[in-house]
Amino acid sequence: MPEPRKSRLVPEVDYAKDGKQTGFIRLFHSTHDSAYGFLPIPIVVVKNGEGPTALFTSGNHGDEYEGQVALTNLVKWLTPDMIRGRVIMLPMANYPAALAGRRVSPIDDLNMNRIFPGDPDGTVTRQIAHYIDSELIPLADLVIDLHSGGSSLNYIPTALAKQSADPVLYQKQLAALRAFGAPYTYIQGGAQGQGGDQTLGSGADRRGRISLGTELGGAGAVNASGLAIAERGLRNLLVHLGILGAEHFVEPPVPTRFLDVRGPEMYVYAPDNGVFEPLVELGDMVTPGTPAACIHIPETPWLPPIEIAFKAAGIVMCKRIPARTKRGDCLFHLASDLAV
Numbered sequence: 001m002p003e004p005r006k007s008r009l010v011p012e013v014d015y016a017k018d019g020k021q022t023g024f025i026r027l028f029h030s031t032h033d034s035a036y037g038f039l040p041i042p043i044v045v046v047k048n049g050e051g052p053t054a055l056f057t058s059g060n061h062g063d064e065y066e067g068q069v070a071l072t073n074l075v076k077w078l079t080p081d082m083i084r085g086r087v088i089m090l091p092m093a094n095y096p097a098a099l100a101g102r103r104v105s106p107i108d109d110l111n112m113n114r115i116f117p118g119d120p121d122g123t124v125t126r127q128i129a130h131y132i133d134s135e136l137i138p139l140a141d142l143v144i145d146l147h148s149g150g151s152s153l154n155y156i157p158t159a160l161a162k163q164s165a166d167p168v169l170y171q172k173q174l175a176a177l178r179a180f181g182a183p184y185t186y187i188q189g190g191a192q193g194q195g196g197d198q199t200l201g202s203g204a205d206r207r208g209r210i211s212l213g214t215e216l217g218g219a220g221a222v223n224a225s226g227l228a229i230a231e232r233g234l235r236n237l238l239v240h241l242g243i244l245g246a247e248h249f250v251e252p253p254v255p256t257r258f259l260d261v262r263g264p265e266m267y268v269y270a271p272d273n274g275v276f277e278p279l280v281e282l283g284d285m286v287t288p289g290t291p292a293a294c295i296h297i298p299e300t301p302w303l304p305p306i307e308i309a310f311k312a313a314g315i316v317m318c319k320r321i322p323a324r325t326k327r328g329d330c331l332f333h334l335a336s337d338l339a340v
C-alpha cells in the first residue's frame with residue numbers, strides 16, 4: 001500500500017509546544033498577482049501540559065458569523081495558565097470564503113463542508129479540508145464545527161450532531177451536547193442535503209472523535225442569542241473535557257431539548273420559481289397539512305400563487321431568508337421531539 005499523501009500546508013505553530021501561539025497555516029497559492037504567495041489561515045493553539053485536546057472551528061461557511069465572533073472572543077480570553085491540555089482554534093477555517101463573506105470559496109467555488117476528507121493535491125478548498133481532516137482532527141478528543149444559517153437561512157439557535165454509529169461514542173456526543181447547553185439540540189441522520197458523510201463533523205466521527213455542530217442563527221448577521229449560547233457552550237465544553245476548571249461552568253438556563261431531523265418529510269422545498277411568502281415563523285408548532293408558504297409569480301401576476309403545506313409535524317427550526325426563490329430551494333425544516 002502506498003503511503004497516504006501528506007498535506008502541502010505549513011503551520012506556523014507547533015502543536016506540541018506549551019503556551020499560547022498565534023499564527024497562520026500557510027497554503028501556498030501562486031497567482032498572477034503573487035507568484036510565491038500564500039493564503040494565511042489564522043490559527044491559535046493554547047496548551048498547558050498533558051491532557052485532552054479540543055478542536056474548535058468556524059468559518060467553514062464564510063457567511064456564518066456567530067461562530068467566528070465566538071472563537072475570536074475565546075482566543076483573546078483563554079490563557080495557558082487557565083487550562084490543562086490543549087485547545088486548537090480555527091476561526092476562519094475556509095479562509096477565502098470567510099474573507100469574502102460567502103458560503104463557498106471565491107477561488108474554486110467549492111463548499112468545504114461537502115468535500116471532506118479533501119485532497120492534498122486538489123484545489124484550495126480541497127487542500128484546506130484535507131489538512132483539517134488529516135492533521136488537526138487526529139490531534140483532538142472533541143471537535144465542534146460552529147455553523148449558522150448563512151445568507152439564505154435563519155435558525156433557532158441550536159446545537160446538533162450526526163448520530164455516531166458507535167453507541168459508546170454516541171453517548172459521549174449526548175453528554176457533550178448537554179454540557180454545551182443550547183436550548184435545542186437536534187440529531188440528524190446525515191442525509192445528502194445535510195452533507196452526507198462529506199462534512200467536517202463526519203470526518204471527526206470517522207476517526208472516533210466526539211463530533212458536534214451548531215446552527216446559531218444566520219440571515220447573514222450576528223444573532224446575539226446564538227452568540228451568547230456559543231460563548232457559554234464553548235467554555236462549558238472545555239470544563240466537560242477537563243481542560244478548564246469547574247468554576248468556569250455556567251449552568252444553562254434550561255436543559256437542552258433533544259429533537260430529531262432525519263426524514264425527507266421534515267424539509268419543505270420550493271416547487272417552482274417565484275417570490276416566497278412564509279406563512280409560519282421560527283418556533284411555530286405545525287402538523288401535517290398546516291399551510292407553510294405561498295410562491296407568488298409576479299412574471300405572470302394573473303396566475304394564482306402556489307400553495308405549499310407541511311407533510312410532517314414538528315417545530316419550525318429553520319426558514320429561508322431571501323424572498324426571491326427558485327425550484328429546489330429549501331424554505332423550511334422541522335424537528336420533532338426525540339427520546340434519548
